Amino acid sequence: MNQQSSPETILAVENISLSFGVMKVLDSISFDIRRGEIRSIIGPNGAGKSSMLNVINGFYHPQEGSITFKGETRKQMAPHVAANHGIARTFQNIALFKGMSTLDNIMTGRNLKMKTNLFWQALHIGPARVEELENREAAEKIIDFLGIQAIRKKPVGKLPYGLQKRVELGRALAAEPELLLLDEPMAGMNSEEKEDMCRFVLDVNSEFGTTIALIEHDMGVVMDLSDRVLVLDYGKQLADGVPDEVRNNQDVIDAYLGVPHEH
Amino acid sequence: MDQKEQDTNLDTFPKLLASHVKLRPTQDAIREKDLGIWQSWTWAEAAAEIRALACGLATLGLKRGDKLAIIGDNRPRLYWGMTAAQALGAVPVPLYQDAVADEMAYVLDNADVKIALVEDQEQVDKMLEVRDRCPNVEHVIFDDTRGLRHYEQEFLHDFETVQQAGVAYDHDHSDFYDREVATGKGSDVSIMLYTSGTTGNPKGVVLSNDNVIITARNGIIRENLTSKEEVLAYLPMAWVGDNLFSYAQSYVAGFCVSCPEDATTAASDLREIGPTYYFAPPRVYENMLTQVMIRMEDAAEIKRKLFNYFMEHARKVGVRILNREPVSLKDSLLYKLGDVLVYGPLKDVLGLRRTRLAYTAGEAIGPEIFDFYRSLGINIKQLYGQTECMVFICVQPDGEVYADTVGTPAIDVEIKIDDNGEIIYRSPGVFREYYKNPESTASTKTEDGWVHTGDAGFFDEHNGHLKIIDRAKDVGKLNDGTLFAPKYIENKLKFFSFVKEAVLFGDGRDYSTAFINIDLDAVGNWAERRNLAYSGYIDLANLEEVYQLIKDCVDKVNKDLSEDSRLANSQIRRFLILHKELDADDGELTRTRKVRRSFVGDRYDTLVESLYSDKTECHVETQVTFEDGRTGSLAADVQIRDAEVFKVNSVNQEAAA
Numbered sequence: 001m002n003q004q005s006s007p008e009t010i011l012a013v014e015n016i017s018l019s020f021g022v023m024k025v026l027d028s029i030s031f032d033i034r035r036g037e038i039r040s041i042i043g044p045n046g047a048g049k050s051s052m053l054n055v056i057n058g059f060y061h062p063q064e065g066s067i068t069f070k071g072e073t074r075k076q077m078a079p080h081v082a083a084n085h086g087i088a089r090t091f092q093n094i095a096l097f098k099g100m101s102t103l104d105n106i107m108t109g110r111n112l113k114m115k116t117n118l119f120w121q122a123l124h125i126g127p128a129r130v131e132e133l134e135n136r137e138a139a140e141k142i143i144d145f146l147g148i149q150a151i152r153k154k155p156v157g158k159l160p161y162g163l164q165k166r167v168e169l170g171r172a173l174a175a176e177p178e179l180l181l182l183d184e185p186m187a188g189m190n191s192e193e194k195e196d197m198c199r200f201v202l203d204v205n206s207e208f209g210t211t212i213a214l215i216e217h218d219m220g221v222v223m224d225l226s227d228r229v230l231v232l233d234y235g236k237q238l239a240d241g242v243p244d245e246v247r248n249n250q251d252v253i254d255a256y257l258g259v260p261h262e263h
Numbered sequence: 264m265d266q267k268e269q270d271t272n273l274d275t276f277p278k279l280l281a282s283h284v285k286l287r288p289t290q291d292a293i294r295e296k297d298l299g300i301w302q303s304w305t306w307a308e309a310a311a312e313i314r315a316l317a318c319g320l321a322t323l324g325l326k327r328g329d330k331l332a333i334i335g336d337n338r339p340r341l342y343w344g345m346t347a348a349q350a351l352g353a354v355p356v357p358l359y360q361d362a363v364a365d366e367m368a369y370v371l372d373n374a375d376v377k378i379a380l381v382e383d384q385e386q387v388d389k390m391l392e393v394r395d396r397c398p399n400v401e402h403v404i405f406d407d408t409r410g411l412r413h414y415e416q417e418f419l420h421d422f423e424t425v426q427q428a429g430v431a432y433d434h435d436h437s438d439f440y441d442r443e444v445a446t447g448k449g450s451d452v453s454i455m456l457y458t459s460g461t462t463g464n465p466k467g468v469v470l471s472n473d474n475v476i477i478t479a480r481n482g483i484i485r486e487n488l489t490s491k492e493e494v495l496a497y498l499p500m501a502w503v504g505d506n507l508f509s510y511a512q513s514y515v516a517g518f519c520v521s522c523p524e525d526a527t528t529a530a531s532d533l534r535e536i537g538p539t540y541y542f543a544p545p546r547v548y549e550n551m552l553t554q555v556m557i558r559m560e561d562a563a564e565i566k567r568k569l570f571n572y573f574m575e576h577a578r579k580v581g582v583r584i585l586n587r588e589p590v591s592l593k594d595s596l597l598y599k600l601g602d603v604l605v606y607g608p609l610k611d612v613l614g615l616r617r618t619r620l621a622y623t624a625g626e627a628i629g630p631e632i633f634d635f636y637r638s639l640g641i642n643i644k645q646l647y648g649q650t651e652c653m654v655f656i657c658v659q660p661d662g663e664v665y666a667d668t669v670g671t672p673a674i675d676v677e678i679k680i681d682d683n684g685e686i687i688y689r690s691p692g693v694f695r696e697y698y699k700n701p702e703s704t705a706s707t708k709t710e711d712g713w714v715h716t717g718d719a720g721f722f723d724e725h726n727g728h729l730k731i732i733d734r735a736k737d738v739g740k741l742n743d744g745t746l747f748a749p750k751y752i753e754n755k756l757k758f759f760s761f762v763k764e765a766v767l768f769g770d771g772r773d774y775s776t777a778f779i780n781i782d783l784d785a786v787g788n789w790a791e792r793r794n795l796a797y798s799g800y801i802d803l804a805n806l807e808e809v810y811q812l813i814k815d816c817v818d819k820v821n822k823d824l825s826e827d828s829r830l831a832n833s834q835i836r837r838f839l840i841l842h843k844e845l846d847a848d849d850g851e852l853t854r855t856r857k858v859r860r861s862f863v864g865d866r867y868d869t870l871v872e873s874l875y876s877d878k879t880e881c882h883v884e885t886q887v888t889f890e891d892g893r894t895g896s897l898a899a900d901v902q903i904r905d906a907e908v909f910k911v912n913s914v915n916q917e918a919a920a
Contacts (some may be wrong), residue, residue, distance in 0.1 A: 140298035150527035203410055
């Protein structure tokens with residue numbers, strides 16, 4: 001667990017409610033994320049975890065409540081605002097450009113960092129060239145960080161699932177986010193791949209100081225990595241606290257964990 | 264001063280380094296691919312790095328005779344660590360980087376290591392794990408800082424910080440480094456290399472500067488190597504071969520060494536560098552060939568036909584062309600066409616287009632594999648060597664390359680076959696001793712410098728080349744008195760791309776039996792093309808079709824054996840496909856990936872007993888060690904099959920010979 005989380009709040013949501021027609025997906029949820037921490041959101045399927053991330057990065061617009069990100073309070077986020085202000089994410093179902101190489105996919109994550117226009121980029125001279133070199137270097141640092149040099153030029157569609165997940169993390173990192181939203185980064189992985197991914201999540205957090213919001217079903221992973229855990233159940237907030245508190249909360253045990261963890 | 268006299272003055276690596284700084288300061292000494300780009304250091308730049316590091320090591324208390332452990336993948340900074348230690352008269356001790364912490368603890372303790380220079384967090388963590396058991400390790404220096412920011416132990420040092428301390432020290436004591444280098448002598452200990460040890464604990468082979476440098480120079484003279492060679496350093500630094508080819512010969516000849524970006528990218532880095540001088544153990548050549556064959560099977564029909572046609576032609580005349588034997592004009596022209604269409608592009612893909620000299624050693628190489636490369640025009644040769652003499656014992660001379668011999672003695676090497684059939688030799692490269700192990704030293708090396716190889720062999724009557732049969736102690740007898748040479752048969756099995764490993768049993772038994780490990784890539788691809796579903800290794804290994812496939816391989820080997828009257832009775836009667844891959848982490852292979860036959864036999868004794876009964880199936884449960892050191896258990900029902908046994912075919916014996 002990390003030593004860097006500070007009392008400063010990077011993101012706070014207040015009384016967020018989200019409905020699709022009569023379906024109430026999120027019901028008056030309030031929580032905050034402190035700068036530098038690893039914050040997990042857990043809950044059974046359909047609890048509203050992914051919806052919560054979608055609200056944070058502006059993909060869903062809640063009917064009620066407010067979102068405060070880096071001191072600015074909004075009724076709702078917009079995706080471009082979220083991206084421009086340093087929120088990046090990965091998806092539960094991998095969303096990469098399958099026909100493009102690992103390197104190119106990671107370069108697309110640099111999109112917002114590129115300032116020159118299409119004209120200069122097409123000519124590949126002057127500032128566009130300098131910019132491309134800078135961005136390539138940043139992308140290469142991520143490739144090095146994630147240990148994926150061997151697949152640098154392979155089309156991602158041909159890669160095994162575990163590596164695609166890693167490339168997706170790489171693309172999110174390319175945006176140099178302050179807040180990284182990870183939606184089930186370890187789903188469908190074997191234990192070795194999971195262990196690698198845990199290592200990367202911890203390293204991202206400690207090396208770059210990136211704040212991380214994590215959705216994950218593997219309780220071992222959640223309890224080991226997280227500074228604090230938020231528990232949702234059918235759109236309602238069930239519990240919120242440090243892993244030990246959550247683990248011993250009777251509501252959580254009843255709804256989700258089943259038997260208490262032995263540690 | 265003439266060349267020879269000058270050479271004898273250059274009797275240590277730091278002195279050789281200084282001479283290259285004078286002779287070729289701006290030529291590249293070492294390269295490394297980092298962030299996707301090849302970074303290079305000239306001899307002058309490398310020398311400055313080494314000087315700073317040496318002085319830095321001195322500030323940490325490294326003195327003449329102390330040991331510096333070096334642990335990691337091939338990295339310029341780790342190679343510099345070797346020279347820096349040698350500059351101070353200290354002894355570098357490279358360790359196998361993929362060894363688990365316990366194995367490292369033994370060497371760190373046995374070698375009295377004072378400082379460890381390691382690559383990254385993974386290795387630092389191992390050092391922390393064994394720290395209690397190795398109080399002699401006073402400092403740990405790491406190259407890659409990633410993940411180490413929050414480590415606060417005082418004995419951990421960043422490589423650059425050590426160099427900075429060294430630069431400051433050098434500034435205040437400007438004659439220190441040169442004085443230390445001048446003090447070094449040819450008779451000083453140059454390096455300690457731990458042999459992987461097929462039996463018992465590893466032993467530290469102590470080699471002097473003279474041992475290493477004279478042997479390296481003899482190799483260079485024999486093969487006319489120059490300062491213009493290109494090599495890729497991708498084999499473990501702890502292995503004597505890497506030390507010779509990527510370090511010693513580079514320092515003696517002055518050629519540039521390139522370090523791959525990552526262990527996983529070695530193949531593509533090889534292609535980018537295009538080495539002129541290349542070394543690989545047989546398994547690397549085997550893997551390359553397997554990959555080529557898999558990809559050709561998946562290629563479009565026209566490409567496959569083109570490939571097959573020209574490879575057939577290469578098999579016919581390629582080796583003769585390489586040996587400069589006469590061939591017909593038509594064959595020669597067709598070969599040239601093949602070179603444009605197939606051989607050239609193929610060598611390019613393999614990264615061997617510029618390769619002037621390729622060595623293989625360590626294990627026997629399959630004749631088909633060997634001939635495949637030679638028929639493409641790659642001058643691949645076998646050599647026979649040991650850590651105990653800095654590699655070279657025998658090398659195949661150009662134009663006299665046979666798949667079943669290891670060639671003629673290397674320069675300055677004397678070889679004898681003793682009464683038991685064991686090969687013994689004497690050379691300037693012969694090691695001083697096993698570190699702190701006088702009994703082993705005495706049993707291996709005679710007082711007048713002859714070394715027992717432990718290998719059984721003989722000189723071929725026709726061409727005078729040395730032939731190796733097996734480890735002397737492994738050659739046994741079946742109950743009927745037939746010679747049982749397990750490795751010889753295992754190698755025949757391993758020459759099939761579907762067979763990754765084989766373990767033969769038969770000494771003191773009625774007949775021979777075998778464990779087979781299938782090659783997951785090759786057999787997996789084969790199965791996929793036949794629409795055979797399987798969930799993983801165990802499942803694949805248990806498929807009826809796979810058993811049939813492997814039985815065909817075993818039958819062919821038996822057919823082969825039946826043609827040699829001495830070995831005909833050692834045909835494999837029964838075999839099984841092992842349910843797991845043999846693994847060094849489980850102790851089944853050595854770190855250099857040689858099978859530890861008796862260990863495997865003990866570990867799977869129920870399976871061995873079943874092979875010598877009439878059972879057709881055997882339940883087995885095995886402890887396995889995962890990469891992170893945890894253990895688990897693996898259970899499977901292993902099937903046992905009979906192989907076809909052929910009658911002794913003494914008529915063909917003449918033809919085969």
